[in-house]
Amino acid sequence: GAGVSQSPSNKVTEKGKDVELRCDPISGHTALYWYRQSLGQGLEFLIYFQGNSAPDKSGLPSDRFSAERTGGSVSTLTIQRTQQEDSAVYLCASSPRGDQPQHFGDGTRLSIL
Amino acid sequence: DQQVKQNSPSLSVQEGRISILNCDYTNSMFDYFLWYKKYPAEGPTFLISISSIKDKNEDGRFTVFLNKSAKHLSLHIVPSQPGDSAVYFCAASSRGGGFKTIFGAGTRLFVKA
Numbered sequence: 001g002a003g004v005s006q007s008p009s010n011k012v013t014e015k016g017k018d019v020e021l022r023c024d025p026i027s028g029h030t031a032l033y034w035y036r037q038s039l040g041q042g043l044e045f046l047i048y049f050q051g052n053s054a055p056d057k058s059g060l061p062s063d064r065f066s067a068e069r070t071g072g073s074v075s076t077l078t079i080q081r082t083q084q085e086d087s088a089v090y091l092c093a094s095s096p097r098g099d100q101p102q103h104f105g106d107g108t109r110l111s112i113l
Numbered sequence: 114d115q116q117v118k119q120n121s122p123s124l125s126v127q128e129g130r131i132s133i134l135n136c137d138y139t140n141s142m143f144d145y146f147l148w149y150k151k152y153p154a155e156g157p158t159f160l161i162s163i164s165s166i167k168d169k170n171e172d173g174r175f176t177v178f179l180n181k182s183a184k185h186l187s188l189h190i191v192p193s194q195p196g197d198s199a200v201y202f203c204a205a206s207s208r209g210g211g212f213k214t215i216f217g218a219g220t221r222l223f224v225k226a
Binding site for chain 1: 119145147149154155156157158159162202204206208212213214215216217218219
């Protein structure tokens with residue numbers, strides 16, 4: 001069956017531009033997570049959607065970062081006015097419920113020039 | 114504030130021997146712990162989990178041990194195989210925290226043939 005799909009797989013953009021990263025979770029999964037992995041670092045929690053509840057945005061590093069999840073399915077992570085320190089691999093994961101293991105996509109590698 | 118710590122960035126083990134990966138946590142509210150494995154250019158994949166009501170969970174060559182009083186868990190792989198070479202992430206969450214999952218920085222395991 002289809003796993004978690006992320007697009008694009010790679011994105012190179014100039015500093016100051018806005019970027020949108022997309023995540024298609026596994027069908028029926030109510031929980032969706034975004035993480036960031038900078039070079040040599042672990043997985044940094046960004047945001048967590050669970051069903052119709054208000055998302056947990058406590059990991060977003062600044063107000064330049066935002067995320068939406070439309071119709072309980074596809075999610076987009078938007079970074080406005082990108083900075084070089086935003087360069088990282090952005091990973092999306094979904095799970096059937098919050099208390100079950102997450103299934104990860106292969107990530108979007110974002111490079112800010 | 115690192116709530117989940119993996120203090121060994123890397124570990125090298127001979128094929129056939131035991132690999133022991135360690136993880137410490139600081140938040141006593143965590144009640145669900147997981148290990149994920151990550152190969153380069155791929156998203157992490159779930160390996161094994163344990164809830165706080167248990168102190169051991171075993172799945173084939175993989176066993177996770179939980180010591181709640183020490184806030185410590187470990188992953189044992191025996192016998193280790195070259196295909197086990199990957200980065201291993203420890204993760205923790207809590208029902209009270211809505212199952213927001215916090216990851217450690219990872220330990221890179223090298224299994225030498």
